[in-house]
Amino acid sequence: xxxxxPDVPNLLPDMHDLARAIKQWGVELGFADLRITDIDLAxxxxxxxxxxxxxxxxxxxxxxxxxxxxxxxxxxxxxxxRVISARMDYLPAATPGDWRAREAARLDDPRAAxxxxxxxxxxxxxxxxxxxxxxxxxxxxxxGQFGYRVFTDSAPVMELPLAEKAGLxxxxxxxxxxxxxxxxxxxxxxxxxxxxxxxxxxxGAHCGQCRACIDACPTAAILGPxxxxxxxxxxxxxxxxxxxxxxxxxxxxxNRIYGCDDCQxxxxxxxxxxxxxxxxxxxxxxxxxxxxxxxxxxxxxxxxRRTEGSPIRRIGHERWLRNLAVAxxxxxxxxxxxxxxxxxxxxxxxxxxALVREHxxxxxxxxxx
Numbered sequence: 001x002x003x004x005x006p007d008v009p010n011l012l013p014d015m016h017d018l019a020r021a022i023k024q025w026g027v028e029l030g031f032a033d034l035r036i037t038d039i040d041l042a043x044x045x046x047x048x049x050x051x052x053x054x055x056x057x058x059x060x061x062x063x064x065x066x067x068x069x070x071x072x073x074x075x076x077x078x079x080x081x082r083v084i085s086a087r088m089d090y091l092p093a094a095t096p097g098d099w100r101a102r103e104a105a106r107l108d109d110p111r112a113a114x115x116x117x118x119x120x121x122x123x124x125x126x127x128x129x130x131x132x133x134x135x136x137x138x139x140x141x142x143x144g145q146f147g148y149r150v151f152t153d154s155a156p157v158m159e160l161p162l163a164e165k166a167g168l169x170x171x172x173x174x175x176x177x178x179x180x181x182x183x184x185x186x187x188x189x190x191x192x193x194x195x196x197x198x199x200x201x202x203x204g205a206h207c208g209q210c211r212a213c214i215d216a217c218p219t220a221a222i223l224g225p226x227x228x229x230x231x232x233x234x235x236x237x238x239x240x241x242x243x244x245x246x247x248x249x250x251x252x253x254x255n256r257i258y259g260c261d262d263c264q265x266x267x268x269x270x271x272x273x274x275x276x277x278x279x280x281x282x283x284x285x286x287x288x289x290x291x292x293x294x295x296x297x298x299x300x301x302x303x304x305r306r307t308e309g310s311p312i313r314r315i316g317h318e319r320w321l322r323n324l325a326v327a328x329x330x331x332x333x334x335x336x337x338x339x340x341x342x343x344x345x346x347x348x349x350x351x352x353x354a355l356v357r358e359h360x361x362x363x364x365x366x367x368x369x
Contacts, residue, residue, distance in 0.1 A: 018143060019197045025138045026086055029131045030278045032182060033087045035166035035200040039073040039080055039192075041158055076156060077192045079147045082199065084135075084191040085159070085166040088128055089274040090118050090281045091185050099273075100265045106288075107254060107262075110331040111341075113290040113324070115312070116235070116259025117185065120288055121281035123311045128152040128189040136191055147194035152187075159188045170205040173225040174213035174263040180206060183270035206269075213263035219252045222263065234260035238323045239315055244358060250326050251333075255292065257323040258312055284310060292331065293344045296324040321348065321356045329363025337367050 019036055026034035073080045096102065106112045118124065132150040140146060151157045160177055164170055168188070169179035176184045180203070207225075214222045221232035230236040234256050237245050245253070264270055276282075285306050298306065300317040307313040312320070325348070328341050335341065345367070348360045 015195065015197050018139070018195070021142065022084060022135070022139060022197075025135055026084075029134055030088060031086045031131065031135075032089045032186065032274060032277070033168060033179075035085050035163075035168050036197050037083050037085060037162055037166035037199050039083060041072065041161050041165075043161075073157065073162075073192050077147075077149045079194040080149075080192040082193050082195060082197045083162050083166065084193060084197075085163045085168055086128070086132065086135075086189045086191075087163070087168050087179070087182070087186045088124075088131070088189070088278075089182060089186045089276050090121070090124065091273055091275045092121065092282045093275045093279070094282070095275055100270060103261060103265050107256075110255065110334040111291050111293070111338075112255055113292045113295050113327065114254075114256045115287050115290070116256075116261050117288075118187070118281075119258055119311045120283045122284075122309050123313075124187045124281070125152050125311070126309070127278065127280045128187055132189050132191055139193075139195075143195065149192050150189070151192065152189040157190060157192075159190055162190060163188050165202055167200040167203050170203060170207075171226060172213060172267065172269075173207055173211060174217075174222055174267070175226055175228045176264065178207070178267070178269050179272075180269065181272055181274070183273035184264050184267060185270060185273040210268065212266040212268065216262045216266040218254065218256075218260070218262060219249055234262075238319075242319070244355065245322065245326055247362070250359075250362065251330060253323075253326055254330050255327040257292070257295070257320075257327050258315070292324055292328050293340050296321065296328060296344050296348070318353045318355055321351065321353070322359045325356065325359035325363045329359075329366040332363075332366040342367050 023034045073083060091099070103117070106114055129150055129152045132152065136148050136150060151159070153159065160171055160175070163177055169177045172178040172184065177186075177188065178184050179186070214224070219232040219234060221229050221234075223229055230240070232249065234253055237249060237253065238256065238258050238260075298320075303317040303320055304313070325345065328345055331338060331341055342364070345360050345364050348356060349364070351357050351360065
């Protein structure tokens with residue numbers, strides 16, 4: 001990042017005017033809201049260290065590999081003095097008003113394949129990164145050359161504490177960001193800059209005594225307000241975990257094959273969830289209506305083709321089948337011995353992957369024993 005000389009700030013536009021322009025440009029680029037904060041996250045360091053020390057990050061070694069640099073943007077990108085934190089809503093435009101009831105109903109359908117809402121459209125990393133880069137280019141056109149880096153859940157940046165400090169919302173008891181006008185169905189991205197922009201103020205927390213998210217978590221991964229053991233979280237188990245899913249947790253996963261929205265579905269604030277302004281997050285491959293057997297039948301070539309540009313692609317075909325095998329096994333709770341399910345599992349009994357075979361064997365045992 002280039003460092004401004006002492007004389008350069010005098011050549012820059014008024015920082016208050018520039019901040020107002022940045023927020024307007026952000027909205028024009030599809031962001032729902034942008035706020036600005038300084039880089040002091042000292043308050044977040046003890047919690048991060050305690051979480052890591054407890055091993056709650058599981059196999060996510062990248063969470064610990066940079067030490068406290070994650071909480072120190074100025075060390076990550078020297079010269080940084082401000083963070084522009086941006087929110088982008090992701091519910092597809094066609095999402096019905098009763099979407100939470102619909103999602104809950106699919107969780108009760110043993111043959112339904114449940115994919116987290118955020119993953120049914122285009123990979124948000126690509127969308128947000130491109131839009132943030134466009135925003136940075138607009139700033140540069142107005143303010144001249146400046147130092148910056150764009151991030152979207154792709155580097156050691158504590159984006160949630162930064163977003164909270166910037167005033168985009170507050171961290172709910174499930175640890176996700178909440179906003180009074182938009183619930184939690186949105187993505188976050190950041191631009192670290194060396195411009196001394198005016199900062200915004202935090203909003204404060206508004207969860208009160210509610211503990212709906214804690215009570216709804218299928219695996220009891222939310223240990224208490226703001227305390228998450230990722231090793232038990234279904235999103236971690238189906239996306240981050242590269243090895244076998246612990247046997248004791250498999251029955252709790254139900255038919256969730258990529259991520260989990262349970263804590264968001266029950267959150268009262270999500271009655272205010274906003275629809276996306278961009279078509280990128282529109283549902284692909286009818287992922288909101290897919291069945292377990294149909295998806296389990298995808299060949300590796302079909303998986304690669306149908307998940308092109310999707311965040312689902314990151315887990316690969318092997319883990320895709322692992323997750324689906326678990327869900328098919330859990331279908332035995334309501335559809336034990338279902339011929340179509342058993343047939344689908346039988347077809348993968350001799351899969352080349354030991355990981356897939358292990359989970360298929362477990363699933364078949366649930367149906368046949």
